[in-house]
Amino acid sequence: MNSIRSSRKLEKATKRNIEVIWLMKGLSPDHNTISNFRRDNPDGIKKVFRSTVELAKNFNLIGGKLLAGDGTKLRAQNSKKNNYNQKKIDRHIAYIENKLSEYCKALEEADDDKKRN
Numbered sequence: 001m002n003s004i005r006s007s008r009k010l011e012k013a014t015k016r017n018i019e020v021i022w023l024m025k026g027l028s029p030d031h032n033t034i035s036n037f038r039r040d041n042p043d044g045i046k047k048v049f050r051s052t053v054e055l056a057k058n059f060n061l062i063g064g065k066l067l068a069g070d071g072t073k074l075r076a077q078n079s080k081k082n083n084y085n086q087k088k089i090d091r092h093i094a095y096i097e098n099k100l101s102e103y104c105k106a107l108e109e110a111d112d113d114k115k116r117n
Contacts, residue, residue, distance in 0.1 A: 006110035007031035007038070035111035042104055049100065 004013050013020040014028040029037075038045065056062045084092075 005107055007034040007107075010034050031111070038104075038107055038111065045104070046100060 002013070002017070004010055008031045010020075011029065011031040011034060014024050015021075053062070
């Protein structure tokens, strides 16, 4: 929500941001702990992201429903941008996976202390 990505900024947020303090139940890990956790658990983090989306779908906070027509004539616009087939969906999922990998790499780079020395 606040675009806090680096482990050092997250460490500071655990001490002064009331939302993070509540979320962490008062714990304040140092930046090395945060960095090591993200480095050691990339698959778990991805599962949390996917579970969050599934939870949002279950509570009807987001769409994700399949719509189908029954042959009724409807006046609509079906541009290439707005229609989806399996190939396009697979390509979009691959794009999301790629962006998630890039995000994880950006987190790793932000946590890299060797560049600061």
